[in-house]
Structure formats: structure tokens, C-alpha cells
Amino acid sequence: MTAEQLRALYRQQLLIEAVVEPSLDSEGWVVECRHTSGGLMALTNAEGIEQCFTDIDQATLNALEIGFQQVRIAD
Template identity: 55%
Template structure:
């Protein structure tokens, strides 16, 4: 989902947690959001491809753009 789509979910209290974790597909970090009904949705670009960031700080900024004030960093592979 794009940032705009995720902002709508956040405003509607549909996503309840932001999580940054290592990407399984690239060398970097992805931002996922836990849905209130379970499961996760991933931040993607307009074409639906997973967005991968080089560093945790940039990934955190994207979670803040969605509306969250804190994020959980998951460092497992």
C-alpha cells in the first residue's frame, strides 16, 4: 500500500503498529503495519512493489509520515 492509502487506514484506526524489519528481497529495511484484524500490510510504491530503504532512519521517517509516533524495529531474518 502507498503512503496515502496507509494514511487513510491510520486515520480510520485500521492499522495499529508500525514495524521496520530487514528486507528478505534486498539489502535494506521495509516498513510494515499491523492491521487491527491481524496480519501486516507493507509500504509499497504506486506499482505495488515493496519499498526498501537503505537505513532505519529513512524507514522510520516513512512510518511517521503515515501518522505513527513510534515504531518497532524487528532485527530478525
């Protein structure tokens, strides 16, 4: 989901956690948000491709911009 879509879900209180973790597909970091139903939703671009950040700080900043006050770092 795009950042805008995730922000809308966050405002509706449907997301409970943001997680930054290493990408399984490439070098870098991805952002995933845990939905209240338990599923994970990845931050993607407009084409639906998972966004991968080379820098953990940039990934964390993108998670915070969704609306979260804190972000869990998984390694």
C-alpha cells in the same frame, strides 16, 4: 499499500503498529503496518512494489509520516 493508502487506514484507526524490519529480498529496510484484523500491510510504491530503504532512519521516518507516534524496529 502506498503511504497515502496507509495514512487513510491509520486515520480510520485500522492500523495498530508500524514495524521496520530487514528486507528479505534485498539489503535494506522495509516498513510494515499491522492491521486491527492481525494482517501486515507492506509500504509499497504506486506499482505495488515493496519499498526498500537503505537506511533504517529513512524507513522509520516513512513509518512516522503515516501517522504513528512510535515505530517498532525488528531485527
